[in-house]
Amino acid sequence: MITLMQFFIFIGTTILLFSCVPEVKKDSVALMSDSQRGETLVAECMLCHSNKEAQRGPILHGMEMWYLMDQLEKFRSGVRGKLASNRSEYLMGVGARKIKDDFELAYVANWFSEQDPLPAIRTVQGSLEEGKEYFNQRCASCHGGNGEGNRLLNAPSLQRLEGWYFLEQMRKFRSGERGYHPQDIGGQAMAAASQEISDRNLRNVVAYCVDAFGPEEELSNRDRLAPNKSVKPF
Numbered sequence: 001m002i003t004l005m006q007f008f009i010f011i012g013t014t015i016l017l018f019s020c021v022p023e024v025k026k027d028s029v030a031l032m033s034d035s036q037r038g039e040t041l042v043a044e045c046m047l048c049h050s051n052k053e054a055q056r057g058p059i060l061h062g063m064e065m066w067y068l069m070d071q072l073e074k075f076r077s078g079v080r081g082k083l084a085s086n087r088s089e090y091l092m093g094v095g096a097r098k099i100k101d102d103f104e105l106a107y108v109a110n111w112f113s114e115q116d117p118l119p120a121i122r123t124v125q126g127s128l129e130e131g132k133e134y135f136n137q138r139c140a141s142c143h144g145g146n147g148e149g150n151r152l153l154n155a156p157s158l159q160r161l162e163g164w165y166f167l168e169q170m171r172k173f174r175s176g177e178r179g180y181h182p183q184d185i186g187g188q189a190m191a192a193a194s195q196e197i198s199d200r201n202l203r204n205v206v207a208y209c210v211d212a213f214g215p216e217e218e219l220s221n222r223d224r225l226a227p228n229k230s231v232k233p234f
Contacts, residue, residue: 119217173191
């Protein structure tokens with residue numbers, strides 16, 4: 001039989017033991033859950049935004065966080081990605097709407113901004129001398145002499161852009177497929193600035209930017225597998 005005194009001693013000891021167990025903070029559990037959500041989104045983004053030759057999206061590694069956040073918010077809100085004729089942006093708009101809240105948006109943008117830049121295959125050829133001259137005349141005042149960008153002017157860095165993507169976006173600015181929305185201030189400025197640029201000048205300036213301060217060059221599979229001392233790949 002347990003006496004009344006033994007019962008009270010048992011209850012007191014139990015309360016003391018439980019009071020010594022560290023409290024699990026709800027915030028910590030929530031943070032772990034948020035991180036898992038962010039990691040899942042990053043994994044989905046990497047299906048397209050890597051340096052694989054069959055990719056559909058540009059490499060984002062090392063881009064500025066403010067610019068990535070700005071563009072993701074535009075896709076999520078519909079400022080970008082509403083034109084079905086612009087297929088790549090339309091698909092990106094669909095993907096961006098999977099971002100549920102500001103935390104997920106900031107997590108993805110921060111993750112890519114903290115990654116080391118990836119090398120890229122050279123895809124655009126042009127006159128580097130003419131491209132440099134054109135860049136210094138028309139582009140450097142906003143994007144900087146080395147393409148470093150200027151956030152105060154809403155001008156992103158050009159140092160992480162692959163040639164094919166750079167050229168494609170300039171053509172879309174020129175055609176009105178990008179920079180058409182009244183809330184896309186930076187996009188509208190670029191659309192206006194690109195109206196009179198010829199295809200030749202576009203190729204020259206893109207080739208120059210990539211060569212002068214763009215991503216490190218990566219060999220394509222064709223160039224990597226070409227026989228030694230061969231003029232042509234095969």
